Amino acid sequence: MSGSWAIRGVRPLGGEPADLFIDNGELVDEEPAGAEVIDAAGLIALPGLVDLHTHLREPGREDAETVETGTAAAALGGFTAVHAMANTDPVADVAGVVEQVWRLGQDAGHCDVHPVGAVTVGLRGEHLAELGAMADSAARVRIFSDDGHCVHDPLLMRRALEYVRAFDGVIAQHAQDPRLTDGAQMNEGEQSARLGLAGWPAVAEEAVIARDCLLAAHVGGRVHFCHVSTAGSVELIRWAKGKGWNVTAEVTPHHLFLTDDVVSTYDPVFKVNPPLRTAEDVAALRAAVLDGTIDAIATDHAPHALEDKETEWAAAAFGMTGLETALPVVVAALLETGALDDAQLWPLVADRMSSRPAAIGRLSGHGQPLLPGAPANLVLVDPAATWTVDPARGASRGRNTPFAGRTLPARIVATFLRGRPTALDGKVA
Amino acid sequence: MNRHLLSAADLSRDDALLVLDTAEEMAQVADRPIKKLPTLRGRTVVNLFFEDSTRTRTSFELAAKRLSADVINFSAKGSSVSKGESLKDTALTLEAMGADAVVVRHWASGAPHRLAHWIRGSVLNAGDGTHEHPTQALLDAFTMRQRLGRLEGLNVGIVGDVLHSRVARSNVLLLHTLGADVTVVAPPTLLPVGVDAWPCAVSFDLDGVLPKCDVVMMLRVQRERMHGGFFPTTREYSRRYGLDARRLAMLPDDAIVMHPGPMNRGVEIAAEVADGVRSTIVEQVANGVSVRMAVLYLLLGGDLSAGSEDVA
Known part of the structure; x- marks a missing residue:
């Protein structure tokens, strides 16, 4: 099924033009006989993108997304691996559910699906789920998260951080103090004061991050922070990393690009958790991506059925789609900093969207340098193309993109998963 | 328009x-x-x-x-x-x-x-x-102008649960547009974070604000706030932020007292103040x-x- 390919004149990581050859699912030295040729002049090659944070909604909300549609969207967005969050129905808190999701991913074949296991039974924050069984299952779970809910009980968090050391797991924390965010609707600040929406204060994220950095250091565990959204969180993570603690963090494309100013329309397409923050937060998050304080960019792709978004703001579901817009939005956000030239941009994108997330998820087959012998997981990007986001044209069932109508730079031309094209010319292959 | x-x-x-x-x-x-x-x-x-x-x-x-x-x-x-x-x-x-x-x-x-x-x-x-509640603000401005003959330069105190009040938000915006000087007065727990960006002054001290008010507008304290931990007890709220006869006497002679209704008599406003000659509540x-x-x-x-x- 995976044929042989010759990708001519492509610029790996934005460097000098070269030819890449694929045979038998791997990158190879020499052009295989009868290889299909792609003229890739002007295109950039990156290792296939890896998402640490995807909601595929199956099982339970197949009206919003399925593993099939979500991973097709991933392929179109240049991803070769996604981590499927545990807040499905039933919750992915036992080996049976994570194996089901893993198998659905295999069957769909658009990209590798690595299920995230719940930290606690039913995401209820009371008892540890069978983390070891999920780690040992066919799905080989390494990332555990109650995402959508914070593991708020400090003792439970401590135990989780300790327990997963036995199988090199990591706890991905959704940092949100529940008491400080009761009924919260948007970032707490000038906009919430004006709009009369209940505020979600930065301190509710930062207080949990500070605590969990200290807990991880204390027990020698590995903590990862999901969707970091505030300047204060960045400072705390920078501090913890300075201490040499085992702390990693991700930021979403939307938190790198949008501020809470957009909430003034009350259009729930902009309602997300954690909420969009201020311009100062966006600047701090961008700087943290540049200097490596934030390790990874993760989509928090959260598709919702139309009726869950076409409502009053307070009644609407939290979340935005992200897989198909992630790379272009990140490129746009990083270029806006003015801090990068072309030679710096693409290696940075490859690191934050592929290599480092693969390392955090312990995925040995992804995020590798584009060298002979490596699995042929790669994406071809046209850096000169621009395109306008049309939610109706995506592969995701979710139409809730906050970027509808925006013109973005960089178009994904092709995605290869172990030598097999999963997306070609903007279509699912 | x-x-x-x-x-x-x-x-x-x-x-x-x-x-x-x-x-x-x-x-x-x-x-x-x-x-x-x-x-x-x-x-x-x-x-x-x-x-x-x-x-x-x-x-x-x-x-x-x-x-x-x-x-x-x-x-x-x-x-x-x-x-x-x-x-x-x-x-x-x-x-x-x-x-x-x-x-x-x-x-x-x-x-x-x-x-x-x-x-x-x-x-x-x-x-x-x-x-917001913009027509409430319009009728309040109408009432002020009718009673006091002007809006430009009036000192208006808006007192109470500013955090949850649509009346307060609309009044601050409209009165600012019309040239009045507004001060919102509340315990800090009932002011929104970000209130500093509003076109008004902010105070925690009702007694300090009253002597310069041409208008004092009392906001209703919702029942659910009384048990929401925003202030220790209803009695303490009333003592610190309620408008009673003693506080009424601190106002300038021709100042008026407003309330958007419905009132909690004895909480944010004493009955004798609500029914007094300075009250515009029925006119509103x-x-x-x-x-x-x-x-x-x-x-x-x-x-x-x-x-x-x-x-x-």
């Missing part, structure tokens, strides 16, 4: 003064034996109330009827939990019925903005969640009808005079 009235910030100074001047003309109608004008004959006004509010609904209903509009009361009480017909479906229904104006009261901040997105008629915000209700007539008239471009209003 804009097609909709969603926020007091939608009104320029000229717009706001036009509403107040028009309301004065409308007030004269109330003194006639036949309290009715033909200006909105054949137009349909829908009162869409997702929250109980007999006084506001009645006020709008009376205003629309005095302008000869056809009035439909559409009570769609529901909560975020009990999912009945969605706001969008309700909007599409009203659109199909040919509503020229929809007066909406809703528990969710921003619901009128969503509604305006889905229908062609004018949307009039009659109070949305903890956001009467003025509400005139102001709402003016807003409906201006939004729908009725033909009060020979001149034609722009139905933008």
